[in-house]
Amino acid sequence: MSEMNEFLDIKKQLEEKLRALTTRAHEIDDDLSEPADDDWSENATESEDDEVLEKVGSMALDDIQKIKSALAKIEAGTYGICDRCHKKIPVKRLEALPYATTCIKCL
Numbered sequence: 465m466s467e468m469n470e471f472l473d474i475k476k477q478l479e480e481k482l483r484a485l486t487t488r489a490h491e492i493d494d495d496l497s498e499p500a501d502d503d504w505s506e507n508a509t510e511s512e513d514d515e516v517l518e519k520v521g522s523m524a525l526d527d528i529q530k531i532k533s534a535l536a537k538i539e540a541g542t543y544g545i546c547d548r549c550h551k552k553i554p555v556k557r558l559e560a561l562p563y564a565t566t567c568i569k570c571l
């Protein structure tokens with residue numbers, strides 16, 4: 465069994481998550497680029513919302529980066545190897561956290 469087949473399910477999972485996050489990030493982008501309202505009290509509420517949206521947005525972008533690098537590793541055949549000790553990360557851990565880059569010992 466090749467590495468790619470071994471991680472086929474995880475790859476699918478990552479790709480689905482990436483799609484969902486990308487869609488969400490775009491929706492957040494749209495929300496943020498909407499012109500501000502003229503009413504100042506309305507503005508105050510909106511900028512608070514924007515702060516939350518920006519937080520969610522940067523979290524999504526962070527996750528997108530992690531997922532992309534995990535997918536790149538699957539393609540390169542280096543997925544599931546701990547960044548620190550270079551041992552195999554247990555599949556159970558990868559299933560729980562598909563973009564883990566270290567084993568539990570190296571957390």
Ligand SMILES: [Zn+2]
Nearest residue numbers: 546549567570
């Ligand atoms: Zn390790």
